[in-house]
Amino acid sequence: MINIMTIDLEDWYQDVELKYWHHYEDRIVQNTNKLLTILDETNAHATFFVLGYNAERFPELIENINDKNHEIATHGYDHTPLLKQTPTKFEKELTKSIKILERITKEKIIGYRAPIFSIVQETSWAIDILKKHVKYDSSIFPVKTPLYSNPNGPRFPYRLLSLDTKMDGEGDFFEFPPATYRIPILRKNIPIAGGFYLRLFPYRWIKYGIERINKEKQPAICYLHPWEIDPKQPKIKSYKWWHYYNLDKTEKRFRRLLRDFKFISIKEYLEYK
Ligand SMILES: [Zn+2]
Numbered sequence: 001m002i003n004i005m006t007i008d009l010e011d012w013y014q015d016v017e018l019k020y021w022h023h024y025e026d027r028i029v030q031n032t033n034k035l036l037t038i039l040d041e042t043n044a045h046a047t048f049f050v051l052g053y054n055a056e057r058f059p060e061l062i063e064n065i066n067d068k069n070h071e072i073a074t075h076g077y078d079h080t081p082l083l084k085q086t087p088t089k090f091e092k093e094l095t096k097s098i099k100i101l102e103r104i105t106k107e108k109i110i111g112y113r114a115p116i117f118s119i120v121q122e123t124s125w126a127i128d129i130l131k132k133h134v135k136y137d138s139s140i141f142p143v144k145t146p147l148y149s150n151p152n153g154p155r156f157p158y159r160l161l162s163l164d165t166k167m168d169g170e171g172d173f174f175e176f177p178p179a180t181y182r183i184p185i186l187r188k189n190i191p192i193a194g195g196f197y198l199r200l201f202p203y204r205w206i207k208y209g210i211e212r213i214n215k216e217k218q219p220a221i222c223y224l225h226p227w228e229i230d231p232k233q234p235k236i237k238s239y240k241w242w243h244y245y246n247l248d249k250t251e252k253r254f255r256r257l258l259r260d261f262k263f264i265s266i267k268e269y270l271e272y273k
Contacts, residue, residue, distance in 0.1 A: 005046035005263035012227035031226035049075035052097030071265035073111030082123035114139035181209035
């Protein structure tokens, strides 16, 4: 069974407001290089959802990732959640970020992930815009938490028509929902896709959850941020505890994940299908 690894390429400070970013130390290059080494060790490939802002500042880093046969996709330009955007602004930033990435990779960009998985009911207008510019999205987290609210969304890759799509539909636009574990009797989805959840839950839960997904002959779609393997990053007051929780354990868990399962990028998965 194969699974899908994705990396949201952003620095440790990029969840604070854009106007403060320039105050903080860049650690994205060193952390991403470390991630690339770890991925190499198990011959794993990943899709990197890159912020246009970061690509403009570190084009060699993006080139380096692309040269290692990982996929470059877009995470928008400056990490503004969709709830704070208008359709016009969203489309402008999306096309801007795609152009920056295509100039660097000289390849077509076909995938998108919204900042903090922010495609929800109120921002479902984004789907029709995405269909015009890319082939797939990976932002609809089928869980209910204070951040996301798509508890009834499909749990496995599917053809997406609108946010109300309940199963694999028609068309050639795909959705790759981050991995969840479905509690049998409660019929509730628990996020297990990586990132904060890889830091929060015991590793054996994550492993069990992915095994369950693979038992259904489906890939688990996992994710991580480069800053999550960096316990030495600065501490800032505006961040809540969850940003820093178990950062010193992530690298070890990520390595185990890559040893226990085989991972490829979304682009490879689409070609392989
Ligand atoms: Zn992000």
